Amino acid sequence: RHRTVYADKVVDTLCPFCGVGCQTRVYVKDDEIVQVDGRDGPANENRLCVKGRFGFDYVRHPHRLTRPLVRRDDAPKAGDMVLDPANPWEVFREATWEEALDRAALGLSRTLNVHGGQALAGFGSAKGSNEEAYLFQKLIRQGFGTNNVDHCTRLCHASSVAALMEGVGSGAVSAPFAAANEADCIIVIGARPGQNHPVAATYFKQAAKRGATLVIMDPRGQELMRHATHALRFKPGSDVALLNAMIHTIITEKLYDEQYIQANVEGFAALKEKIADFSPEAMEPVCGIDAETIRTVARTYATSPRSIIFWGMGVSQHVHGTDNARCLIALSLITGQIGRPGTGLHPLRGQNNVQGASDAGLIPMVYPDYKSVEDANVRARYEDAWGRSLDPARGLTVVEIMDAIHEGEIRAMYIMGENPAMSDPDQIHARAALAKLDHLVVQDIFLTETAWHADVVLPASAHAEKLGTFTNTNRQVQLGRPALDLPGEARQDWELIAEIAKRIGLDWSYAHVSEVYTEMASMMPSLDHISWERLEREDAVTYPSPAEEGPGTEILFAQGFPTKSGRAKIVPADIVPPDELPDDTYPLVLTTGRLLEHWHTGAMTRRSASLSAIEPDAIAAMNSREIRRRNLRPGAQITVTTRRGSITALLREDRDVADGMVFVPFCFAEAPANRLTNPQLDPFGKIPEFKFCAARVDQY
Numbered sequence: 001r002h003r004t005v006y007a008d009k010v011v012d013t014l015c016p017f018c019g020v021g022c023q024t025r026v027y028v029k030d031d032e033i034v035q036v037d038g039r040d041g042p043a044n045e046n047r048l049c050v051k052g053r054f055g056f057d058y059v060r061h062p063h064r065l066t067r068p069l070v071r072r073d074d075a076p077k078a079g080d081m082v083l084d085p086a087n088p089w090e091v092f093r094e095a096t097w098e099e100a101l102d103r104a105a106l107g108l109s110r111t112l113n114v115h116g117g118q119a120l121a122g123f124g125s126a127k128g129s130n131e132e133a134y135l136f137q138k139l140i141r142q143g144f145g146t147n148n149v150d151h152c153t154r155l156c157h158a159s160s161v162a163a164l165m166e167g168v169g170s171g172a173v174s175a176p177f178a179a180a181n182e183a184d185c186i187i188v189i190g191a192r193p194g195q196n197h198p199v200a201a202t203y204f205k206q207a208a209k210r211g212a213t214l215v216i217m218d219p220r221g222q223e224l225m226r227h228a229t230h231a232l233r234f235k236p237g238s239d240v241a242l243l244n245a246m247i248h249t250i251i252t253e254k255l256y257d258e259q260y261i262q263a264n265v266e267g268f269a270a271l272k273e274k275i276a277d278f279s280p281e282a283m284e285p286v287c288g289i290d291a292e293t294i295r296t297v298a299r300t301y302a303t304s305p306r307s308i309i310f311w312g313m314g315v316s317q318h319v320h321g322t323d324n325a326r327c328l329i330a331l332s333l334i335t336g337q338i339g340r341p342g343t344g345l346h347p348l349r350g351q352n353n354v355q356g357a358s359d360a361g362l363i364p365m366v367y368p369d370y371k372s373v374e375d376a377n378v379r380a381r382y383e384d385a386w387g388r389s390l391d392p393a394r395g396l397t398v399v400e401i402m403d404a405i406h407e408g409e410i411r412a413m414y415i416m417g418e419n420p421a422m423s424d425p426d427q428i429h430a431r432a433a434l435a436k437l438d439h440l441v442v443q444d445i446f447l448t449e450t451a452w453h454a455d456v457v458l459p460a461s462a463h464a465e466k467l468g469t470f471t472n473t474n475r476q477v478q479l480g481r482p483a484l485d486l487p488g489e490a491r492q493d494w495e496l497i498a499e500i501a502k503r504i505g506l507d508w509s510y511a512h513v514s515e516v517y518t519e520m521a522s523m524m525p526s527l528d529h530i531s532w533e534r535l536e537r538e539d540a541v542t543y544p545s546p547a548e549e550g551p552g553t554e555i556l557f558a559q560g561f562p563t564k565s566g567r568a569k570i571v572p573a574d575i576v577p578p579d580e581l582p583d584d585t586y587p588l589v590l591t592t593g594r595l596l597e598h599w600h601t602g603a604m605t606r607r608s609a610s611l612s613a614i615e616p617d618a619i620a621a622m623n624s625r626e627i628r629r630r631n632l633r634p635g636a637q638i639t640v641t642t643r644r645g646s647i648t649a650l651l652r653e654d655r656d657v658a659d660g661m662v663f664v665p666f667c668f669a670e671a672p673a674n675r676l677t678n679p680q681l682d683p684f685g686k687i688p689e690f691k692f693c694a695a696r697v698d699q700y
């Protein structure tokens with residue numbers, strides 16, 4: 001507290017990390033952040049977790065990029081170099097902005113002219129603002145004439161969004177996580193909010209304390225299970241078996257809401273037929289949960305006055321991720337547990353702006369507001385607005401783009417604020433793809449593992465230096481304000497996108513980021529009545545907002561669904577096994593995820609002294625039974641090997657890890673989990689199976 005007395009300025013802004021979207025008050029002294037407090041925002045009510053409160057010092061880390069870089073003519077081949085962020089000079093040299101931007105744009109336009117727009121692709125960022133996401137997808141679509149534009153939503157909730165769009169006509173949450181306050185039964189499945197959405201987790205704990213039934217379903221244990229009435233540690237990859245057995249109970253015991261189904265739902269008859277073989281007894285050996293517990297949880301969910309489901313990447317990151325989400329949607333629809341306070345469906349979004357970046361069209365199948373690129377009427381509207389004919393076909397997704405580079409179909413990329421060299425599955429394949437590109441432009445705040453492959457590196461803005469809007473997991477559009485000046489010659493991301501646009505011949509003229517917001521909002525009915533000025537005044541508004549004043553709509557689907565028929569659709573799911581099952585050579589299941597202190601690929605949090613002090617070293621975790629069974633020593637180095645590669649990490653004893661499983665967090669560049677993961681995709685959401693592949697562990 002005493003430090004605030006000496007602050008030069010105090011800025012009200014947002015946390016840069018997770019999708020909870022906590023509002024922060026940042027204290028600045030001598031252009032450095034010295035303290036962060038929580039504000040009374042709609043998502044955090046003054047709370048912050050360890051990342052939001054202490055993870056701010058990465059912004060001024062000495063690795064910060066402050067001048068443009070271009071690849072040296074005599075640099076080692078991309079892919080062969082040693083990555084040393086403190087010494088990039090063997091690979092890069094500094095350049096002026098004019099040279100760097102000209103080079104960046106020239107390489108992209110040369111590819112366009114020689115090979116056509118389909119030879120180009122872009123990855124935008126879920127950490128950037130809505131305005132940056134909107135401009136980035138506009139550049140790729142208008143400037144290069146392709147829909148090959150995607151971002152990390154493809155790696156987190158693409159399958160959830162696919163199932164939600166198909167089922168209820170909207171990919172966003174139907175209720176905020178604060179709806180847990182009013183719920184009688186809360187199911188959290190395939191999520192670890194205590195680590196990944198810590199402030200949201202406090203709402204679940206409070207609900208349990210008040211007497212709500214809290215059901216946690218996950219193969220791994222977690223701290224939140226201590227607050228739960230039921231903890232179901234099912235076998236990895238058996239989600240559909242467990243959820244269909246719950247649906248079976250609800251249907252056979254006639255606990256469904258017939259009136260609601262008749263008025264609002266299609267596909268119930270097909271569901272009834274499908275789940276006939278999924279009795280709890282039949283599914284008990286498949287999912288490892290006893291039949292009576294399945295029945296108890298199903299009855300509680302169906303008969304509680306208000307039940308709500310939250311889920312995370314344990315549901316979505318499977319080859320059957322869309323099927324998993326379809327089962328959750330079916331559960332809520334047959335019981336009418338949606339559209340009322342305390343009910344609903346809530347995929348907990350990961351990054352601070354993954355909801356907003358998706359809404360703004362950073363997706364290869366859709367323009368802003370999820371309007372299909374294949375719909376001629378929608379396309380005509382954008383062609384009118386943007387003054388050129390647009391690509392009528394869906395673009396490629398993240399992993400498909402990497403494959404297309406290997407096939408020679410994609411030859412140049414512009415990557416803003418994403419780190420696919422760490423986040424994509426089968427990393428050796430992904431890095432080889434980046435190294436194969438004719439031309440790669442990377443715009444970022446650090447020389448990430450991806451930036452090392454670049455021909456041009458553009459130093460950009462950190463969250464603490466940005467003015468812009470960000471949309472959290474609750475559909476709350478919030479204003480982030482700059483607390484710090486840009487370091488050195490670094491520039492705002494939106495300005496850099498506009499500079500590239502200018503150099504490839506686009507006629508853009510934005511004098512201020514608010515003009516970008518206004519143009520974007522004019523193309524997005526979801527932002528009706530939410531003006532820039534209103535956000536400046538109110539800081540946060542939930543979309544959709546029915547009027548210029550008053551609260552936005554927190555609970556969706558009270559009056560039907562935004563589908564063609566106005567009804568929601570159940571799509572029954574069958575059991576699809578994980579793509580790669582354990583065998584004699586690879587007897588364990590590898591699962592990957594995050595740690596409380598480290599954010600995604602670690603580019604930011606591993607450069608935070610306080611967070612790195614708590615979690616400094618690369619680890620792989622197993623439970624004590626598995627460690628003993630395999631004669632391993634906790635604290636010693638182990639290698640984890642899959643069919644795609646090997647890593648070395650310290651073995652941590654962790655009772656939360658399931659029998660027969662090894663857990664590896666994906667934030668450590670020196671032991672990259674994604675060197676091991678399986679790139680096999682869910683056919684609908686095109687999301688890779690990060691949560692399950694066969695692995696071996698050795699100690700030498």
Ligand code: SF4
Pocket residue numbers: 015016017018019020021022044047048049050051052053196197198199200
């Ligand atoms: Fe930031 Fe998420 Fe923690 Fe809130 S819960 S402080 S948004 S990381």
